Amino acid sequence: MEYFIQQLINGLTLGSIYGLVAIGYTMVYGIIGMINFAHGDIFMLGGFAALIVFLILTSFFAGIPVALLLLVMLIVGMLMTGLWNWTIERVAYRPLRGSFRLAPLITAIGMSITLSNFIQVTQGPRNKPIPQLVTDVYHIGAITISLKQLIIVAVTSALLFAFWYIVNKTPLGRAQRATEQDRKMAALLGVDVDRTISVTFVMGAALAAVAGSMYLMYYGVSNFNDGFIPGVKAFTAAVLGGIGSLPGAVLGGLMIGLIESLWSAYFTIAYKDVATFVILAFVLIFKPTGILGRPEVEKV
Amino acid sequence: MAAPSENTSSGLMVKAVREGIFAGVIALGMFILYVGIETYQDIDNRLVWRTRWGLLAIFVAVAAIGRFLMVGVIKPHLDRRKLAKAKSGILEISEEKSFFHRHFLKIALIALLLYPMASVWLFGTQGSLKYVDNFGIQILIYVMLAWGLNIVVGLAGLLDLGYVAFYAVGAYSYALLSAHLGLSFWVLLPLAGILAALWGVILGFPVLRLRGDYLAIVTLAFGEIIRLVLINWTDVTRGTFGISGIKKASVFGIWSFDVGSPNYFPKAFGLATSSAYYKIFLFYVILALCLLTAYVTIRLRRMPIGRAWEALREDEIACRSLGINTVTTKLTAFATGAMFGGFAGSFFATRQGFVSPESFVFLESAVILAIVVLGGMGSLTGIAIAAVVMVGGTELLREMAFLKLVFGPDFTPELYRMLLFGLAMVIVMLFKPRGFVGTREPTAFLKERKVVSGSFTKEGHG
Numbered sequence: 001m002e003y004f005i006q007q008l009i010n011g012l013t014l015g016s017i018y019g020l021v022a023i024g025y026t027m028v029y030g031i032i033g034m035i036n037f038a039h040g041d042i043f044m045l046g047g048f049a050a051l052i053v054f055l056i057l058t059s060f061f062a063g064i065p066v067a068l069l070l071l072v073m074l075i076v077g078m079l080m081t082g083l084w085n086w087t088i089e090r091v092a093y094r095p096l097r098g099s100f101r102l103a104p105l106i107t108a109i110g111m112s113i114t115l116s117n118f119i120q121v122t123q124g125p126r127n128k129p130i131p132q133l134v135t136d137v138y139h140i141g142a143i144t145i146s147l148k149q150l151i152i153v154a155v156t157s158a159l160l161f162a163f164w165y166i167v168n169k170t171p172l173g174r175a176q177r178a179t180e181q182d183r184k185m186a187a188l189l190g191v192d193v194d195r196t197i198s199v200t201f202v203m204g205a206a207l208a209a210v211a212g213s214m215y216l217m218y219y220g221v222s223n224f225n226d227g228f229i230p231g232v233k234a235f236t237a238a239v240l241g242g243i244g245s246l247p248g249a250v251l252g253g254l255m256i257g258l259i260e261s262l263w264s265a266y267f268t269i270a271y272k273d274v275a276t277f278v279i280l281a282f283v284l285i286f287k288p289t290g291i292l293g294r295p296e297v298e299k300v
Numbered sequence: 301m302a303a304p305s306e307n308t309s310s311g312l313m314v315k316a317v318r319e320g321i322f323a324g325v326i327a328l329g330m331f332i333l334y335v336g337i338e339t340y341q342d343i344d345n346r347l348v349w350r351t352r353w354g355l356l357a358i359f360v361a362v363a364a365i366g367r368f369l370m371v372g373v374i375k376p377h378l379d380r381r382k383l384a385k386a387k388s389g390i391l392e393i394s395e396e397k398s399f400f401h402r403h404f405l406k407i408a409l410i411a412l413l414l415y416p417m418a419s420v421w422l423f424g425t426q427g428s429l430k431y432v433d434n435f436g437i438q439i440l441i442y443v444m445l446a447w448g449l450n451i452v453v454g455l456a457g458l459l460d461l462g463y464v465a466f467y468a469v470g471a472y473s474y475a476l477l478s479a480h481l482g483l484s485f486w487v488l489l490p491l492a493g494i495l496a497a498l499w500g501v502i503l504g505f506p507v508l509r510l511r512g513d514y515l516a517i518v519t520l521a522f523g524e525i526i527r528l529v530l531i532n533w534t535d536v537t538r539g540t541f542g543i544s545g546i547k548k549a550s551v552f553g554i555w556s557f558d559v560g561s562p563n564y565f566p567k568a569f570g571l572a573t574s575s576a577y578y579k580i581f582l583f584y585v586i587l588a589l590c591l592l593t594a595y596v597t598i599r600l601r602r603m604p605i606g607r608a609w610e611a612l613r614e615d616e617i618a619c620r621s622l623g624i625n626t627v628t629t630k631l632t633a634f635a636t637g638a639m640f641g642g643f644a645g646s647f648f649a650t651r652q653g654f655v656s657p658e659s660f661v662f663l664e665s666a667v668i669l670a671i672v673v674l675g676g677m678g679s680l681t682g683i684a685i686a687a688v689v690m691v692g693g694t695e696l697l698r699e700m701a702f703l704k705l706v707f708g709p710d711f712t713p714e715l716y717r718m719l720l721f722g723l724a725m726v727i728v729m730l731f732k733p734r735g736f737v738g739t740r741e742p743t744a745f746l747k748e749r750k751v752v753s754g755s756f757t758k759e760g761h762g
Contacts, residue, residue, distance in 0.1 A: 035513050045334075052333045055349045076333075083329050092726050096733060102459070103733040105516070106673045109666045110725030117719035122334050128347055228662065232524070239517065270532040277521040277528070284518050285506050 002142040007265040008258065013149045013218065015257020016156035020211035021234035022241070022249035023163065024204030030180045030244035031200050032097065037108035038088060040231015041115035042081050042205050046212025047222045048119060049073075049080040051128055054216075066133055070151070070217070077209035084115075085205030086198055094194070112227070119224040128222045152214045159210060160250060163203070167246060176200055180244070229273065233260075236280040242293020251291060316372025324364030331359045404681070412587055416580040426576060433579045434695050437651060440586040441644055443687040446671040447593045447680060448640030453669065454678035455597075455606065456633035457613025459516040461665050462523025465503070466496040466638035468530060468660035470645020475543040475655045476536065485549035485650050489643060496642025497635040504634030508627055511616075523665055530657040542656025549650045551581065582651050589647060593640050594680055600636070609633050663718075670725050676735025685736050694721050 021043050028036045050073040057064055057072060092107040136147035167173035175196045178186040187193045215230070216222050237256045241248025256276060263275045283290060336356040342348045415436060419428040449463045473492040477483055483491075503522045507515055530537045537543065550556045557578040600606035608629045611619045620626055649655050667690070675686030694717045728736075 029513075033513075035517070049333050051347075052337050052339060052349065055339060055347060056337070059349070080330075080333060083326065087326060087330060092730070095730055099733045101512075102673050102677070103729050105459075105513075106670055107726045107729045109670065110722045110729070113663065113666065113718055113722030114726065115722075117716075117722060119334065121715055121719055123339055126341070128339060130347060232520070235517065236521075239514075271528070274525055274528045274532075277525045280521045281506070281518050281525075284510060284514050288510065288514055 003265070006143050007261045009143070009145060009149060011258035011261035012254060013152050013257070014261060015237075015254035016152055017211045017214050017218070017253075018230070018234045018237045018256050019250040019253025020156055020159070020207045020214075021230060022237040022253045023246060024208045025235050026238040026241070026243055026246065026249040027176075027200050027204050029238070031176065031197055032093075034093070034104050035108065035235070036201075036204075037105070037231075038111035038115055039204065039208060040229075040234065041112050041227035042085055043208040043212045043215070043230060043234075044119065044222075044224065044227035045084055045115060046077040046081045046205075046209030047216045047226065048123065048128075048212075048224075049077040049209065050213035050216050051130060051222045053077070054130055054133075070133065070213075073213050074155075074210055077213050078206040081205040081209040081212070082202040085201045089198055089201040094197075112231075116224050116227055123224065125224060130216070130220055130222075132220055133217050148217055152218060155210065155214065159207065163207070164246065166203070172196075172199060233273075233276055236276055239280060240283050240290055242290030245290070245292040248290055248292035312376060313372060316368050319371045320364045320368030323367030324360050327360045327363030328356075331356055335359050408684075416583050420576070420580070426574060429576050429579055430699075432576070432583050434698070435692060436583045437579065437586055438695060439687055439691045440583070440590055441648060441651075442668065442671060442691045443684050444586065444590045444593055444644045444647075445641060445668045446675070446683045446687055447590065447597060448637050448644065449668050449672050450637075450678065450680070450683055451597060451600075451609070451640070452633050452637035453672050454683075455601065455613065456609040456630065458630060458633060459512065460519045460634075460637070461516045461662075461669060462503075462519035462521070462526075463637070463641055463668055464660045464662070464665040465523040465526040466500060466641030467645040467648065467664070468526055468657075469496045469499045469638075470642030470647075471649040471655045471659070472530065472537065472543075472645075473642070474646035474649040475546050478547045479543065479545075485547070485646070486552060489646050492646035493639040493642040496645065497639040500634040500636075500638025500641075501631050504631050508630055520662065520665070523660075523662060527657050527660050527662075530660070537657075540657060542654055542658070544654045546649050546653045546655065548578065548653070549582070549585065557581070582647075586647055586651075589643055593643075596636075596640075597680065605629070605632055667721070674725065674728050674732075674735055676737040679735065679737040682735050682737030689736075690721065690724065693724070694718075 021039065024039045024042070025036060028034060028039070053073045053076045054069065057069055088111055092111050093104050096103045096107060134146070134148040134151065138145045138147070167176060175186070175191045176199070178189070178191050179193050179196045183193055186196075211234075215226070233256055234253065237252035238249045239252070240255060241250070241252030256279075259275060259279060260272050264272045267275075336352055337349050338352050339347055339349045416428065416432050419431040419436075422428075423431060445463070445467060448466075449460065452458050452460045452463070470492040473495045474485070474488045477488050477491065478485070503519070507518050510518055531539055533539075548557045601610070608619070608624050609632075611622075611624060612626060612629050612633075616626060619629075648659070652659075671686045671690055672683055674690065675681075675683035697717050697720070698714050
């Protein structure tokens, strides 16, 4: 039982990270109906930004409090990836809006290849390890909870709340929801559609940066290739939860995290990624709308 | 007239400068951490950093000047040309095509047939290895894969992101069956194709109901599942170590390319021992396979099944209402595409003599799909051109030793291969969203055959 609860905690931690990345996929898909293949690499860029900020800060201010350090890592990472995703949307996706459907998909794949190879070229192909930032561990009976797990879950929840508030309660969120429902009508009613889409990309990227920093803190290592597998898993999460639905993305992320850690605990660790992909295939084949998604009507 | 135009041109300059500065600031923000700071491990294996301000300055300057030129020079120039064309009112339709244009296919075929001879003649037997193998065979493998995928994506309009799975099935079929059953390449080549086609049906069956992006993602998942199984099923596939020592192909069992063999090919013809002959032989094999793919594609397009594929791409619902069985139509498209992937895979295995899951990552699928789309979906010539440009271009980077003189001895152009490939994908799509060849040749026509613009064909929903 303790073992099960332990795995549950690990799974929830991992799931929060996937959920954060999944939001970026689901929002972009919801608003312009495109799979942003480069989003996984934006997550990786966020991790690298946090890594570099960590190195700079610790070399200048040796005794900097960990909380402040984490905060700066998060903020710089969010600004960085926000800027990148804004530029990518502007340069590679916006000119192709209204063009034929495969064109943005191809540029997104091209951007994904470009970003991971850009980091490989500028920062080197090796794994980048950093020392453990947060080492505190709490014991409750036989269960171990580390402080970093608590931080990850807390930051994720806080951000989700902030995000939920923006999307549901602010004029910006209203513009986003309007654009998602009917872009042309929203434009007619005075919504600046281009700006709204840009903001959506920036918001998704900021959440991915948080996820990237958390991933770095949790595993203590960064690599240029880290974008693809977590990216696909987060996309799986978005689809599982019902693409286009924000609570669905988080729910899907948590489920993917749980499935992964429980699968590794009770079956074989070797096939844990296979398990994720099989679930993805099954969900898409039998319930393409996901758990919380809206059904898509086929029109002539 | 002169004053306002001067006004606008100075206004244009101001705008260009402003845009350039803006681009520079954005680039500074984007690159300051990733280019301005270099992280590396010191002797104690600890991660440390140092600054690279010079490189950062170059990046920023390139972005700023590039944007300035784009806004201030290139774009007005293009606009003026467009305007002049529209004003002149004459659409340039030259019925009389040049000799080269009319006989393009024949010339290309003859050039390909002569290519290995020419490279042997120009660079010597050993010198030709590089040109025949790295350029010739490598590009032709991608041409074949892209033509195979073109059946699924370009004709039937089914977006497949896991095509590399069938390539892997073909490669591993050949590697395993030749090791365990001792069968020859020529027996296993069709067998690998059949096995891959079978997998095409198996993987195609569950996704029949899916369309568009969902189909793309499920096929991506299938591709990854097959790769992960290849990695983890170590008893059969030896996991990440891969299978080595795969048998070479022979000239239909008459001459062999194993040096120890009594009917070693160069010996039989009184030539010096060299691996170049094997590569030249392989070049002709893959060329023949490519031509087979093209021939089958062209013939199938005129058959009911090919017409059904294209109808499916244009409108699935209309297709169904006209009584076309979409299940068999989709499955045959998957199976036919997969079969050519399987052929290419078994060829790849015999060429490399080694297969490992490393060769079948998602990136390969993305590259093949990119070639299909960049070439212009459905256009065989366009796809071949795209394969030459994209694969040949990146291979060319390996040869650019002179760049070391410009950028210093630490500069390794190979590192930039995939980076440039990714950028090229983006740039080509931005300027030519319909691909290199923007025209299509319909197989059904009323009075005379005419090429139509690619924008008249749909890309399919599934």
